[in-house]
Amino acid sequence: MTYSMTAFARKEQSYDFGTLQIEIKSVNQRYLEPTFRLHETLRPVEMKLREALKQKVKRGKLEVTVRFHVATGEQALDIDEARLNAVTRVLDKIQARVDNTSAINPMELLQYPGVLIDAELDVEQVHAELISLFGEALDDFLAGRQREGAVLADAIKERLDGITEIVAGIRAEVPEWVATFRENLREKAQNLGVELDADRLEQEVVLLAQKADVAEELDRLDGHVKECRGILKQKGAIGRKLDFLMQEFNREANTLGSKSTKESITRHAVQLKVLIEQMREQVQNIE
Known part of the structure; x- marks a missing residue:
């Protein structure tokens, strides 16, 4: 199962106590990097949300935003004493160090997140509904x-099909490639006025063919294609495995290009590199 690292989801639900709205969005990242933006009332359940996220998501830079709008009405309001004391202690320290500070406005204190609370709000119910x-x-x-x-x-599968087709094309050209070695040697010998006997000619052809032998690279490319198709069927995070495999694909394509002495095979090697780069770009988005 292949999962992308880029996605977006939004969920909103209204309750008697108000409205909860959740947004989750993610982009590429080498590791899992979640960021949570929560209403102060919801902070106590942040760790539970993080754990739920980690169980199902392995990679990506995620941003989770949770908005909480309390239902309007004739609710009884109260003050979170601990929160208010913490704020005032900080303000007292500032006033002790800074001269001519203005008087504290009580209304501004009430606007600080978490100071003013709904006395009738069942916080445990809000937390339970949020988790759900x-x-x-x-x-x-x-x-x-x-x-x-x-x-x-x-x-990616479409590019793998392309690689398989190119590899098959190169294999079909190898016999002609060896025949080209033989013909080129004959021409060079004639131009130099040197006469090569049949055995010597074949020895030279064999040496050149060994230096330019690409059978191993072609076999490895076929093996990488098979491995890549297998990884795409696996469960869990597969992006790093595919990323490593793209490096192996590139290595074989580079070697193939360096060994080539035939224009058409060089062209095939370039086409291979194009397909591999296109796959690599897709792989960067896979979890």
Whole structure:
């Protein structure tokens, strides 16, 4: 199963106590790097949300935003004494160090996150509903990653088909390539006025053919294609495996190009590198 590292999900639900809204978005990242933006009332459940995320997502830079809008009405309001004391202690330190500070405005203190609370708000219920809604948002997010991942996998498979076709084409040209060695040697010998006997000619052809032998590179390319198709069927995070395999593909294509003395095979090697680079770009987005 192939998952993309880029996706977006949004979930919103209204309750008697208010409205919860969750957004999850992600982009490429070598490791898992989640960032949470939560309403102060929801901070106590952040670790549970992180754990739920880590169980299902392995790579990517994620940004999770949770908005909480308390239902309007005639709710009884109260003050979080601990929060207010913490804020005032900080303000007292500032006033002790800075001269001519203005008087503290009580209304500004009430606006500080977490100071003013709804006395009738069942915080445990809010937290429970948030955890449930986050699970739904995470499922939507993963479904989006899977859809995008399927598109990436199809694009990679299309390039793998291209590589298989090119490798088969090169194999078909190898006999002609050896025949070209023989003809080139004859022409050079004639131009130099040197007469080569049949045995000597064949020895030289064999030596040149050995230096330019690409059978091993072609076999490895076929092996890499098979391995890549196998990885795409695996579960879990496969992006790093594919990234390493792209390096192996490149190594064989480079060697193939360096050994080539035939224009058409050099052209095939260039086409291989183009397809490998296109795959590598797709792989960067896979978890």
